[in-house]
Amino acid sequence: MSFFDFSSAFLLQAKPVQDLQHGRVSAAELVQAVHEMLSSAGINLDIEKQSLLQTTLTLQEQLKESQAALLLEQEKCDIAAKEADTAKAAWSCRVCLNNEVDVTLIPCGHVLCRRCSAAVSRCPFCRLQVSKTMRIFRP
Structure with a gap:
């Protein structure tokens, strides 16, 4: 061996x-x-x-x-x-799932993309009447 x-x-x-x-x-x-x-x-x-x-x-x-x-x-x-x-998913529009959110709905504060927010008069999440929208920016 x-x-x-x-x-x-x-x-x-x-x-x-x-x-x-x-x-x-x-x-x-x-x-x-x-x-x-x-x-x-x-x-x-x-x-x-x-x-x-x-x-x-x-x-x-x-x-x-x-x-x-x-x-x-x-x-x-x-x-x-x-x-x-x-x-990344937190910044995705929950309606179209394509765009990033950049608008908040007032008075409820839910967020959508600009395109989806322009198409609604009521919030798609809580059904409150949208009085105005505010542009938001990602940090």
Whole structure:
């Protein structure tokens, strides 16, 4: 059995990798344990291979942390996109659903686009008689 076959089999064992994922065992401790197991089996693990194994484990840890951070940022992005859609919908005319609101009806204060407000004499939401309209501007 070669070093790489043995180390691959060792890395596939669930408990040490699971402990590593939960931060209970450092990469250096795992490399030391692999070295001790290989030494007891009569297989020599030179410094270069130890270094490569430790680097691999460290990079795997960093990858998992980066993936978790990416997932968190993607969730934040999704939330922000939903909030932006909600804010955009708040400025959409509820009658035609095409234009942005730019007129408020007096006395009720409901808002419509200029085109829809010109076509009504009563508020389409509360049915109050419209006495006048006032132009509004988006901040």
